Amino acid sequence: MQIKLNGEKTEVPDGLTVEGLLAKLEIPSEKTAVEINGEFLDQKNFAERTLDHDDKVEVVRFVGGG
């Protein structure tokens, strides 16, 4: 199915979870903010939340240091 990931049309497997998406992107979930269709998703829901066709997903990954 197709989603919009950080503004770009992206093909992903049907039924992909947020956790699965982050694993594909090789991004650790505890340092990442995920917004789906304008709403932030709590980190504890990453494993259960499945993505739908045409979802607008924004992923902001943070690295340490300051």
Next chain:
Amino acid sequence: MINVTVNESRLFLDKPTELFALRDQLKPGADIVIVNGVPVRKNQPVKDRDSIVFLKIGEKPDPREIEHLMMMRHGPGVYEKVKGAVVGIAGCGGLGSAVAISLARLGVARIVAADYDVVEPSNLNRQQYFIDQIGMPKVDALKANLKRTNPLVEIVAHNTTLTRRNIPSVFRECAVVAECFDNPSAKREMLVCVREKMPKKWLVTVSGIAGYGPGSAIRVKRIYERTFLVGDSRSESSRQLGLLAPRVMLAAGVQANLIMRILLGEIGEKNAD
């Protein structure tokens, strides 16, 4: 008519005047006389367009004078736009301490600074603290340093851990917040908290400033209308890749510059940075 500036104020002299006579009239007892950027020891005629500074060593200028002197260098219209601003500094480490100093020199009205930590020797490789401040809570040390920089800026110091529960109240009065944490999960929490609970606030977060990679890789990304991310998004600090003053201060400079642009109204709908 001789047209000069003395201590950043314009002065018109209608007859020939000697430098030391002018000093004795305007700042008797001044120890140092600077003409066009150069300290002078000998008396000389005041020339048209001279820029003159009279200083008394150890004298604390009064607040109105400081305001005038410092802000003369800002250029027209800048100080008026920033002097009422309230800015938050979340985390007073390498980034936060440097951003705070920049904004204090800019002359914002109030800086709200929060950090739970104390100054340690290992901080001094990149953070704006001094040897004689080791052991002090960072917010107290920062407050002292900022007061010495610009006594007009009000500093609100919160010696506390920031969490979703207190971030909205700590930064309630701030138009802009600088996210200056070290911990990436805390950075994430800040982003979510500001976007969900304080969506009108401007937020400048930072990600990826470690090491000694090119400075040009420290970029600005606009991730939401009022949220920016500064850094290279990759350079994570670790035992192998340290946090080093030049790059940390560069990132803090980019962060503070962006905050200044926000305060000056330079960021429209379409700006990338």
